[in-house]
Structure formats: C-alpha cells, structure tokens
Amino acid sequence: MKLLLPLVALAALAYAPNLVSDYGLGLLIGAVTYVTLANGWALFSGHTHYVSLATVAFYGTGAYTVAVLNETLPYPLVLVAAAVIGATMALVVGLSTLRLAGVYFVIFTFGLAELVRQLITWYEVNITGTLGRYIFLDVTARDIYWQMLALGAATIALTAYVHRSRLGLALRVIGDDEVVAAHSGINLARSKLIAFVLSATILTLVGAVASPRSVYVEPAIVFNPTVSFLTVIMALLGGANRLWGPALGAVPLFLIFEWLSSNFPDTYPIFLGLLFIAVVFALPDGVLAGIERLRASRKERTA
Amino acid sequence: MTDYNRRATLRAFSLGLAAALSVSASVAEAADDTVTIGYAVARTGPNATGAGITTIPNYELWVKTVNEAGGLAMPDGTKRMIEVVEYDDRSSNEDLVRAIERLASQDKVDIILPPWGTGSNLAIAPLMDRFGYLQLGVTNVTDKAPEFVERWPRSFWMLGGGHDYASGLVEMLSAAHDAGIINNEVAVVSVADGFGIDLINGARPAFEEAGFELVYDESYPLGTSDFAAIMNEAQNSGADSFVAFSYPPGSFGMTKTAQSMGFNPKVFFIGVGGAFPIFPGIADGKADGVLAIGGVNADSGAIQEYFARHTEVVGNPPDSWASAITYASLEMLEQAIAKVGVDNDALAEELNSGIFDTIIGEVKLEDNQLRDLWWVGQWQDGAFKGVNPADKEGAADPDIPKPEW
Numbered sequence A: 001m002k003l004l005l006p007l008v009a010l011a012a013l014a015y016a017p018n019l020v021s022d023y024g025l026g027l028l029i030g031a032v033t034y035v036t037l038a039n040g041w042a043l044f045s046g047h048t049h050y051v052s053l054a055t056v057a058f059y060g061t062g063a064y065t066v067a068v069l070n071e072t073l074p075y076p077l078v079l080v081a082a083a084v085i086g087a088t089m090a091l092v093v094g095l096s097t098l099r100l101a102g103v104y105f106v107i108f109t110f111g112l113a114e115l116v117r118q119l120i121t122w123y124e125v126n127i128t129g130t131l132g133r134y135i136f137l138d139v140t141a142r143d144i145y146w147q148m149l150a151l152g153a154a155t156i157a158l159t160a161y162v163h164r165s166r167l168g169l170a171l172r173v174i175g176d177d178e179v180v181a182a183h184s185g186i187n188l189a190r191s192k193l194i195a196f197v198l199s200a201t202i203l204t205l206v207g208a209v210a211s212p213r214s215v216y217v218e219p220a221i222v223f224n225p226t227v228s229f230l231t232v233i234m235a236l237l238g239g240a241n242r243l244w245g246p247a248l249g250a251v252p253l254f255l256i257f258e259w260l261s262s263n264f265p266d267t268y269p270i271f272l273g274l275l276f277i278a279v280v281f282a283l284p285d286g287v288l289a290g291i292e293r294l295r296a297s298r299k300e301r302t303a
Numbered sequence B: 001m002t003d004y005n006r007r008a009t010l011r012a013f014s015l016g017l018a019a020a021l022s023v024s025a026s027v028a029e030a031a032d033d034t035v036t037i038g039y040a041v042a043r044t045g046p047n048a049t050g051a052g053i054t055t056i057p058n059y060e061l062w063v064k065t066v067n068e069a070g071g072l073a074m075p076d077g078t079k080r081m082i083e084v085v086e087y088d089d090r091s092s093n094e095d096l097v098r099a100i101e102r103l104a105s106q107d108k109v110d111i112i113l114p115p116w117g118t119g120s121n122l123a124i125a126p127l128m129d130r131f132g133y134l135q136l137g138v139t140n141v142t143d144k145a146p147e148f149v150e151r152w153p154r155s156f157w158m159l160g161g162g163h164d165y166a167s168g169l170v171e172m173l174s175a176a177h178d179a180g181i182i183n184n185e186v187a188v189v190s191v192a193d194g195f196g197i198d199l200i201n202g203a204r205p206a207f208e209e210a211g212f213e214l215v216y217d218e219s220y221p222l223g224t225s226d227f228a229a230i231m232n233e234a235q236n237s238g239a240d241s242f243v244a245f246s247y248p249p250g251s252f253g254m255t256k257t258a259q260s261m262g263f264n265p266k267v268f269f270i271g272v273g274g275a276f277p278i279f280p281g282i283a284d285g286k287a288d289g290v291l292a293i294g295g296v297n298a299d300s301g302a303i304q305e306y307f308a309r310h311t312e313v314v315g316n317p318p319d320s321w322a323s324a325i326t327y328a329s330l331e332m333l334e335q336a337i338a339k340v341g342v343d344n345d346a347l348a349e350e351l352n353s354g355i356f357d358t359i360i361g362e363v364k365l366e367d368n369q370l371r372d373l374w375w376v377g378q379w380q381d382g383a384f385k386g387v388n389p390a391d392k393e394g395a396a397d398p399d400i401p402k403p404e405w
Helices: A004-018 A022-048 A055-069 A075-097 A102-128 A141-164 A166-176 A178-183 A188-213 A226-238 A245-263 A268-282 A287-302 B003-024 B048-068 B093-106 B118-131 B145-151 B162-178 B194-209 B228-236 B248-261 B301-314 B322-340 B344-353
Strands: B034-041 B079-088 B111-113 B135-137 B155-157 B185-192 B213-221 B241-245 B267-270 B291-293 B355-358 B361-364 B376-380 B383-388
Touching: A004 A022, A004 A141, A022 A055, A022 A141, A022 A166, A022 A188, A022 A226, A022 A245, A022 B093, A055 A075, A055 A102, A055 A188, A055 A226, A075 A102, A075 A188, A102 B185, A102 B213, A141 A166, A141 A188, A166 A178, A166 A188, A178 A188, A188 B093, A226 A245, A226 A268, A226 A287, A245 A268, A245 A287, A245 B079, A245 B093, B034 B048, B034 B093, B048 B079, B048 B301, B048 B322, B079 B093, B093 B111, B093 B118, B118 B135, B118 B145, B118 B155, B118 B194, B135 B322, B145 B155, B155 B344, B162 B194, B162 B267, B162 B291, B162 B376, B162 B383, B185 B194, B185 B228, B194 B213, B194 B241, B213 B228, B228 B248, B241 B248, B248 B267, B301 B322, B322 B344, B322 B355
Parallel strands: B034 B079, B034 B111, B135 B155, B185 B213, B185 B241, B241 B267, B267 B291
Antiparallel strands: B291 B376, B355 B361, B376 B383
C-alpha cells in the first residue's frame, strides 16, 4: 500500500501531458523540476543540516555541459557526461571543504556558484572567444517533462533508500552532533562525501535535462543564484529531513510564485519577501513537522 | 518565539493573502471586439533595468496612444481596442518560456510582443515559431540574425550585430585618423559578456585592417565597479582613442573615473548606457563630445515629438538607441495590422515586404532585419545625435577631439 500510492501517482503524472495545454505542461515541468531540485538538495542537507547554496553551481554546470556537447555527442551520452562532471566536481569540492561547518560552509557554497561562473566566463572569453552558446536539440517539452519526472521519481526513491540505510543513520547522527558521530565510529568524511556527491549529481542532471528549454546559454543566465535560494526555501517549507517534505514545499511555493508573478508583476517581490519571513517565522521545521506538532497538542488537550 | 507570536503571524499572513486574492479577481476575459496583445518582460531581476528603460515604457506608450485614438484600425475599416496581458519573467528564461506558453495556449492572445535582451529573444524563438506567432524582436544584438531568420521565418531582428557597430566605429575613427586628428593607437576594453565579446571580436580585425594598433586590449568581468586600474593603463598606453564595449554600470563608472583622474583622450567611446537620458547627469553635465553606441536623428520633428510625448507620459525621456526603434517596430505592427489584420503569418509577410512610415523615418526591412541603423552617436549640445553612418539622413559631424572634461 505504501508503495502503491506513489506508483499510481507517478503513472498519473506520466499520463498528465495528454490532458493539459502547453502552459499546463510548462507548469508541470516547472513543478517537477523544483521538486527534484529540493529533493536532491535535501538528500545531503536535510539530515546533516549543512545548508548548501551551491545548487545553482551544479545546475548551471549541467546546463553548460549540454550546451558544449550537444553538437558532438548523442543526447543520452551528453546526460551521462553531465552526471560524471557533476559527480567529479562534487568529489573535488567535497574532499576539500566538508570540514567546514555552520556559516562557513554556507558562505563557501554560495561562493562556489560564483567561482564556477567566473571560471567558465574566463575560459570562454580568453580561450574560445565566444560567450553565448546555443542548444539546438530536437527535444520536445514532453520529452523534458518525462525525463524530469523519471529523475524526480528516482531521486525520491533514492532518498527513501538512503533514509533506511546505514548511510542515512550516519547522516542523522552527524546532523545531531558531529563529535558524538565521530566517537561512535562513523566515518564522517566518507558519509558526508557520499551524500554530497549523490546530491550534486542529481542537481547537475536537473540542469542538463532542463537546458533544452532555453535555446541560448550564457553564464549569467544559467548561474542565477535565485535557483539556489528557492530550492532551500522550498525544502525548508516542506521539511528537509522528511521523504515527502521537499515535494510538499516545492509544489505549492512554485504555484504561488507563478500566480504572484502573473497577477502582481510589479509588487511580486514584496509578497515573496513576506512569504519567506512567514515560512521561517511560522514554520521553522517545515509544514509536516508543524502538522505533527498540532496533532500532538490536540491529543494532549483531549487526554 | 511564543505561540501568540506565531498565531499572529499566521493570521496577518492569511489576511494579506485574502486581500491580495480579492484585488486580483478582476482580470477581464478577452472579448471578440478587442485585439489581445501579450508580453512577458522582466519587471524584476537583472534584466529589469534594460526592460524598464527600453521595452516596457514604449509598449505602454504605444498601447495608450493607440487606445486613445479609438483602437487599432483593421482591414475592414473598423477599430478594435488593444487589451494587454502582461507577465513578469523574473529575468529567468525558464519563467519566460512558461509565460510564453501561457500567453499562447491559455490566454490565446492575438499578438505576442518580444521580451528584452538577446538571450531572452533566443530562448523563446523556437516556441514562438511552433505556436505560429510573429516575433518582432528589437533589443537583440546578434551577428547570426540571417541564420535565425532561416530557422524561424517569422522572427525579426532589428538592432544589427556586434560587427556592424564595431565597423561603424572603426570607419569613423579612420576618417579622423586620415584627417590627422588622432594617432593610430587605440586602447580598448570590453565587458566579459556575450555583448562585449561580440563587439571586440568584430572590432579587432576591423581596427587592424584600417591600420590601427590596439596598444591596450583587456576584458573585465561583468559587475566590476572599480575602473581606476583599467583607466590608468589606458591613459599610460599613449593612445588617442579610448574605446569601451561596456554595459551601463561600466560605461558610467569609466566616465566618472576618467573625469576624476583627468584622463582626456581625444576619442572617448562607451557602450550601452552612453545614450541613456541620465548620462549627462552621470557625466556631471560634461557629456558633450562623448561617443557611444546608438543614436537618433535629433533634428527630425517626429523624433522630437516622440521624445516630448515619452517624457510627458512615462515621466522621463527615452534612451537614444533602442527606444525609438522599439516604438517604430510597434508603429510598423500597427500599420501592418491595418492592412492584413491579426493573422500572424500574413503580418510577418507584410512586415518584411511593406514600407512603413515611422518616427525613425521610412522603414523597409531586409530579410526580416532592420539594417538602416545608427552605429555611433555623440553627445552634442546636450542631445545625443547619430554620427555614423555618416551618409545617413540627419547624421551630425563627429566632434573630434572631444573637449576636455
């Protein structure tokens, strides 16, 4: 039963493009993209409490990989290449930085996105002498949707698996107290690194899969820091350390942003700011935790 | 945090949301006797500055002008009011693409006006093509326009390419060099962005061919705010001509730095932003003699009228590069609709083949592109005037050497 419901939902979502308009499909792509991003982010950050703002560093790298390779390699191989590049980058970055904790880690990850962007810019300006790149791929919106849906489903399945595995347990202990974790024999570096690489690979793939939607790629366009912030706030709204938390946060927030930007193009950033404050102030542990607390207090009252 | 606080927050928040909902409930349905025109432009994010100066004010000014005159004239002699559907693309291509899908498949608007920026226009081009819409793109500078027209036959490219602007500048400097006013040394800087790179790639061979020597040639990252080092080296290079293929923040920063360090090259050329109405203020009232991308025929009555009306309705004058062309593109659209109606295929055909009477004069497109453009302009007596091509109607004579700051 616990497995049946998600599978039915997945089948329904896979069939959905036949029922909706092009705009409806665009909404589905956007929602599934952010669900996958938030889940991928939570895979590492949810339990360890290491707040990473590097989402767009990987997302943008994925998009850039497609832009560079789309004319030389067949599409499936391009995706494989993106995954490999994302994983390698995460490995290098992870090895050198996962010692950082707290605010140092947050700042580093934010800087990472900027570093990657400037490196690519420097390379393009000084070596290749062009900056914008074009993606002329014969991938339809439906294809992108199905690919993203498959990636999202795989991410949630992977999260479910990790939650039950020794790795998940290790990450939870690390999130609670690193010193305790080290003393109880958990290999801190290895656990964090595995989770970070898994998470980064997914984020890179999201960027790669989404990239054919916009024909033109430029560092300033694909390394947009808003993506990192939205991902964090979505995962936090739902509850980053729960299996369905990120999805529960991403879908409503995505729809609210869409609604705000079409109805209040002028004042939308104000509502956005208020919304962020409301999320952090009123639901610091996420919606799911909030509901549980509410239930618990009600039970107490009736008892 | 106490429970009371949290409850109060939630209450305040839900109240705010309810208020917001009630305000928005009045979006009208498209009626048959109107022409619905949709656009998604950047109201927020990094593209908002450019869109807010060049694109949005002209869209609004045009719609207001047309509707005040009773609406768009149709081929059958009737008039139909314009109804606008507008979205914010948040400067994100992903959101922009979705907004276009929404305009096409949900709102089913008659015409979609293009967003601001080369990247944005390219991002939506395949979609516009698939949905069968005409794309009257203005604010996109690309050398690949002929290729794109072949790929998307209903797409239009009305601001030229990097090579055009670079060659125009070199042509003007060559004339000054031949007249013995400037030496053959040029110091050039370019912003490390698609636009800056396009221009410098076009400029290098053109300068070389004309016998100029690039004694200083550096790029700087987008977002640079301290130009002292760059300007110092340019000054020490001994070049008579300083050329910057820059974006507004860089154009403004370099102008101020040159003034404060007393750098007085005979030719001072900057990129985007030089033609903005705020530039004389930035230059502390000493804008005269500064060369920049763009230009208008400042002596034309139609342009003067347009500037006056823009100032009156929008609250500030337009920029002297893409604004007038944006407005002219809308006038062309208006005249094409009067001839063939709102069928997008017929409109594209008419726009490419017709001759139009606009504020920038008589316009005839070539292969979906506007080629009759100003490449270089100069501030003269407080107005930004087109100086190159020198044989274009209304061209002013370039004032070289520039007077000292």
